[in-house]
Amino acid sequence: MELEEFRRRGKELIDWIADYWQRIEEFPVLARAAPGELRAALPAAPPEEPEPFAAVMADVERLILPGITHWQSPGFFAYFPANVSPPSVLGELLAAGLGVQGMLWATSPACTELETHVLDWLVGLLGLPERFLSTGAGGGVIQDTASSATLCALLAARARAGGPAPDLVVYGSDQAHSSLAKAARIAGFAAERLRLLPAGAGGRLEPAALAAALAADRAAGLRPCFLGATVGTTSSHAVDPVRELGHLAREHGVWLHVDAAHAGTAALCEEFRWLHDGLELADSYCFNPHKWMFTNFDCDCFWVADREPLLAALSILPEYLRNPATESGAVIDYRDWQVPLGRRFRALKLWFVLRCFGARGLRAAVRRHVALAREFAGWVREDPAWELAAEPPLNLVCFRHRGGDERNQRILEAVNTAGRVFLTHTRLDDRFTLRLSVGQTHTERRHVELAWRELRAAAAVVG
């Protein structure tokens, strides 16, 4: 494709995307494709000769769109969102066009420095502890996901503890994200060295339960190493008591990592800063702008209070990467802060979002989502056929029909099959529980009303 055609096709694609966002409510939110349907429609081999771009876009329209679950639909209430916004998409486009690979400071100083700078900005914007600032012993880095942040935190903790050893123990609650167990498994911790303690009231990790586990492990001659606490669990948005857990972690020399992948964005607003109470006791922290902060996937922001153990865990410098800037010690080489070597210029989209929304614009969007979720919770509370499974602290509502597990399961299937909205479920108190997660960029009151109408209608139909 020549440059002039890139200009033409690129502009058409910009319009196609804008049109897609405009017509997105015409599509069923959850894709209706059957397994294998797309593959059956694709040729068995790639073309030998170049094809015109228009033919490719025709196939996007004809073959790809029917297989899309529309995460950008305002009727998307499933999981946690992965919301995008125009400035973020433009930031991703610019990153692709520049095509720099920022493994080292030297391989694009702006890629590294903008990232460090924007992560320092976020420390102030979210009211995070100053020890996460890059100007001290700590600093921030963009990871692909919170899963990778948890893994890197665990590796840093293990390095601080002197390296891999069979007596090191990892802690979290049974409500912690599955990435905690996955990280421990990847890092080679034996299954019997992972304590997923049963969460207490409201899905929170009880300090007493942790204290007991720490004491028992110490008594058994084991070494507590890492605690993964959660601010806003995936199931129910439960917030672990970080301050009390942090004191226990300090006492036992345990690395405290706080995962606020989805909920962390709320700290943009003063009134939600309670979420981070005690965070100054944490060794590391992450949240995902790619969930609720209008920055397209992938973008997880990860901070450490002390970067040395992280570098000890992840630095390797082969000859072919040596360069004067690295040897000077005056720069950050982010390849030493992550699992992969290469990295793209993800700070651009985050910078675009922060500047084009402004802090005020981001706060307004967060408040709008939380208000909508609370309004929905009110409707549930007032309807005798339904109940809240938990009080929603932010923008996730966990609720159920009083008709039992099977009824709720059938309601969910009916609503998702109808396709005007898409919700997912979890289990709370061992009961099938519906989740309404309000965080899509363009979700308005009418979409939340629609969800409630659809749910009640389905409850009537599935009987």
Next chain:
Amino acid sequence: MELEEFRRRGKELIDWIADYWQRIEEFPVLARAAPGELRAALPAAPPEEPEPFAAVMADVERLILPGITHWQSPGFFAYFPANVSPPSVLGELLAAGLGVQGMLWATSPACTELETHVLDWLVGLLGLPERFLSTGAGGGVIQDTASSATLCALLAARARAGGPAPDLVVYGSDQAHSSLAKAARIAGFAAERLRLLPAGAGGRLEPAALAAALAADRAAGLRPCFLGATVGTTSSHAVDPVRELGHLAREHGVWLHVDAAHAGTAALCEEFRWLHDGLELADSYCFNPHKWMFTNFDCDCFWVADREPLLAALSILPEYLRNPATESGAVIDYRDWQVPLGRRFRALKLWFVLRCFGARGLRAAVRRHVALAREFAGWVREDPAWELAAEPPLNLVCFRHRGGDERNQRILEAVNTAGRVFLTHTRLDDRFTLRLSVGQTHTERRHVELAWRELRAAAAVVG
């Protein structure tokens, strides 16, 4: 940013990118920024109020561009390339606009099925063994980088061996990519369980050296677990003898992973298929379209011959991800094939590249790069002041001035400071060695000639 402004700004950005590519030779390839320069020019806090997009783009031009090392410059001969192309950038843009997150088949069937399909296409296109096809016991997946592919392969190998154990041993050559040592460290292998065997003639891992190490470890009561072989090492493009290594691996029940991150692309052409001789003995394989196949970073293609050990290593299914399609067993959920949970729609850009170039277009580009590298090697060979450090099998030339390490180091600095081209170095036979890696999308004969002129001029000047 409203939709109409997105249309306008998006089209301007498309033009900005096309203009950037057109004027890219005006910039010094290696950024001249000093450490801290960009950060000093940025405000200390993010804006409270939204800023106009034009202000952001003005800062891109004024602040970001001087801090860019121009990976897309045709004068970029450093490391290995990370080349982009118009269809690939458009594919990335479309992925950002659709904004789907493909952790499960159900969260966008097209995201999963297009990926599986395109990776099956590539098996045919590159002449890879049929056991990597998804239609059998194996299959392919897109990882961010070859580092992650190596880590996943190692985790699968460990799972096949029964899980983490202190007697498992990892093998490779001392020319293997640093990600092999990093993967072993992440997975918790002790340093004394990693054998980076001294490479033999031409940087290749000698089967005899491996056989001796395997025998010694067996005799010591250890269990050989994983062998990381390389097709095209980073230093010198050395190709390990995969067939002989594969027979040894089979004999000892060792998982053979073959990393062809950069060189793998050459197998598009029949005449370079010798690279993959013996690959049918491998348990896993990867190459990076984001290096030499015109697909912007990140895009690593990773295949396994048997997906079961990989799934055993990486599957965890929490309640909130359960869904009918997963339970049916009829679909692939790629979250179980990688470290992170979330994933974006990276198959789109690869599909766009394959269709818009066509197999013929890709082969022509590869042949052009290899021919240019060979021509450059010829010039080096004919100049008595210079020498080849190794015969270039493909598009990487390793060479040096006969004036010794310090002279070569000064030549490199002078050339890179001048900024018309950018090269990096390695050490071969314990001597400082220059590398010319020809793989940038728009590199023509005149750029390779320029590099040679610059090198000879620098050699004269630095004395």
